[in-house]
Amino acid sequence: MQLERAARQSRWNGTVPSAFDLRILGLVGVTAALAASLNVPYGGISFAVVAFVLLAAGGVAVHVLGERKLRRITDGIVERWVDAGVAVEDVTRSSDGMRTAWTIHTTEGEDVTVGGVALIPVARLSVEWNGVGDSMDAGEAEDDLDHLAESLHEEIFEIGTAPRRI
Template structure:
């Protein structure tokens, strides 16, 4: 299903890219869990086994975080691209504060839309917030229903939002 372009919309200033986000909270959790799990191996296999376990768990944790972040970035990019193609004015897409969350702020004339979530591959969650109202869903479900999700959010943000004006 294609989004229809609204008449009278201005062109976007968006450059077409969504920046990479890095979530220090998830990285911290990965380091703590890897350290605790590896420390259990010290009495049974000694420091060499604990060091190997730490490195394996750390590498796996970083891979899981990277896969989750890529999935969220891909969904965000697709949503913003579809909104732009449909005639929504996208001013810019930026990351939130210096790596403390995996979130992107989509700047529109009608207010900012925050897209982000939990970047852990098997349980990646997508959240979208606009004007204080948010929704969270499984990222795989969002990817499967991307057309419908983009259309619903477009109507809410650009059509209904444009008639009510920017937030005060």
């Protein structure tokens, strides 16, 4: 599939910032503490501490991998939209650390929020614009990124106009 460069220029610098979710990290910490505390009667405090460290490190790694997957999907969507002629001003974090989400600011006045659940085994992608939202499995979204970017482009930017192929 060949993408065409449109006449409109994008001011996007090509990077999607990191967006970690403190709620997920808190959940990881609480779950690791609970699971580690169950080990106290059987292995003692030292065993529980080791279990907590291992479980917390694994949970943080799972969240980091999920965040990276969602960031790659967001980056891929924006790149394909820019190639299709959408003038993207910037991509920013949508919140102060309480969500894994980014807002794509365009010159056409459409702000699109892309984010989701950033835990790699159950990662979900969500896309919201003008009060309309959609979500899907992040693995499926990444596998079919061309189709996802094209269908979102048509829904968001081409309502009432002749469709353009990305």
